[in-house]
Amino acid sequence: IEAPETNRKLLWMQADMDVVSDGSDGDRLPDMPEKVKNSDHYQPMTSYRWRKRGTNPNPLLPHWEERVKKLSKDKKASADDLQHARNVVHDLKKYSFLLAEYDSFIVIPLTVKEGKDDTYRPTPGDYAAVVVDNRVFPAIVGDYGPRFKAGEASLRLARLINPKATPFARPVSHLGVSYIIFPGTKEPENGPIDYNRLNIRVQELLNEMGGLTQAAQFQQVE
Numbered sequence: 001i002e003a004p005e006t007n008r009k010l011l012w013m014q015a016d017m018d019v020v021s022d023g024s025d026g027d028r029l030p031d032m033p034e035k036v037k038n039s040d041h042y043q044p045m046t047s048y049r050w051r052k053r054g055t056n057p058n059p060l061l062p063h064w065e066e067r068v069k070k071l072s073k074d075k076k077a078s079a080d081d082l083q084h085a086r087n088v089v090h091d092l093k094k095y096s097f098l099l100a101e102y103d104s105f106i107v108i109p110l111t112v113k114e115g116k117d118d119t120y121r122p123t124p125g126d127y128a129a130v131v132v133d134n135r136v137f138p139a140i141v142g143d144y145g146p147r148f149k150a151g152e153a154s155l156r157l158a159r160l161i162n163p164k165a166t167p168f169a170r171p172v173s174h175l176g177v178s179y180i181i182f183p184g185t186k187e188p189e190n191g192p193i194d195y196n197r198l199n200i201r202v203q204e205l206l207n208e209m210g211g212l213t214q215a216a217q218f219q220q221v222e
Contacts, residue, residue, distance in 0.1 A: 001209075008208035011112070011120045013179040015151025019158045020107055021167040022046055022143065025096040026061075027054035028192065037063055044088065046143040048105070048124035049095040050190035058092040065089055096192070098142045100154040103193055104221045105142025106130060106179055107152035113144060125186030127202050131178040132161050136218045138202035140193060141181060151177060160219065180206075195221055 002009045022043035024032065036042050037059055044060040068085045071077040098105055106128055115121050122128075122141050130137040130153065137160060145152050155167060162171030182205045187197075199220050206212055 003209050006208040008205065009120055009183055010205075010209060011122055011181045011183055013108075013150055013181070014175055015177055015179065016175055017158060017161070017170055017172040017177045018149070018152045019155055019165055019167050019170065020143065020145075020152050021100045021155050023097045023099045023103070023154075024058050024060050024092070025099055025192075026056040026058040027052060027096050029099055029102070030056040030059060032059045036060070039063075040067070044097070045091055045095075046098040046100075046105075046124075048140065048142045048190065049091075049097050050192070052094065052096050053191075058096075061089065061092045064092060098154070098193075100156065102156055103142065103154055104137065104139045104157045104160070104195075104198070105154045105193075106139050106157070106181075107143045107145040107154075108141055108179075108181070109150050110144050110147045120183050122181045122183045123186060125190060127182045127185045127198070127205055129180040129182075129202050129206055130157065130161075131180065131216075132172060132176065134215050134217055135161070136206070136212060136216055137161065138198050138219075138221055140186075140198065151179070160221065 001012060023046045024044040064085060068089055071082040071085055108122060112122060124141050126141045128139045128141055130139055137157060139157055158165035158171040165171035203218060
């Protein structure tokens with residue numbers, strides 16, 4: 001959709017909402033639960049990332065370094081698995097990532113990553129508004145997900161929508177969530193979400209599309 005007066009574009013997806021619990025950042029969260037640190041299934045990275053700014057090592061780094069050692073000695077291990085583990089170690093040393101339990105972000109399917117010349121194609125860091133009934137929640141595009149799935153959000157955002165949400169329990173199970181993404185709006189430099197900026201900027205972008213109705217309730221995220 002494009003607003004005729006402001007030329008502001010938005011990409012609108014309608015779906016339910018699954019929950020993701022990915023991400024890690026030694027600078028903001030230098031320690032994590034043992035079950036997370038020792039998990040082969042927890043995803044330590046998000047597509048939205050920035051160069052580390054502090055000296056605290058990523059808490060998941062020791063596990064992935066040990067995984068590289070084990071795969072290097074395992075004659076049955078695939079070259080792809082070993083290379084993936086090495087890539088993770090490299091990125092955990094170099095970057096910080098969003099934290100699903102603490103950050104307000106959504107996940108978009110890999111299919112929308114295609115078409116680089118498409119002006120409606122969102123990228124990680126773009127601002128978004130998530131609408132559930134009359135409530136409007138600010139967020140950013142934080143990660144790419146499977147091609148076959150639309151409608152995912154961070155654990156923090158999910159709990160803001162429904163306090164009973166968990167990584168295994170959806171906050172919304174019906175197709176009642178509108179994901180409104182503003183392509184081309186990411187900040188010039190990646191970094192931890194500035195929540196004051198997030199709240200202000202998403203409201204500005206919504207106003208460029210005509211604004212909210214009187215019944216709508218914008219939910220500040222702190």
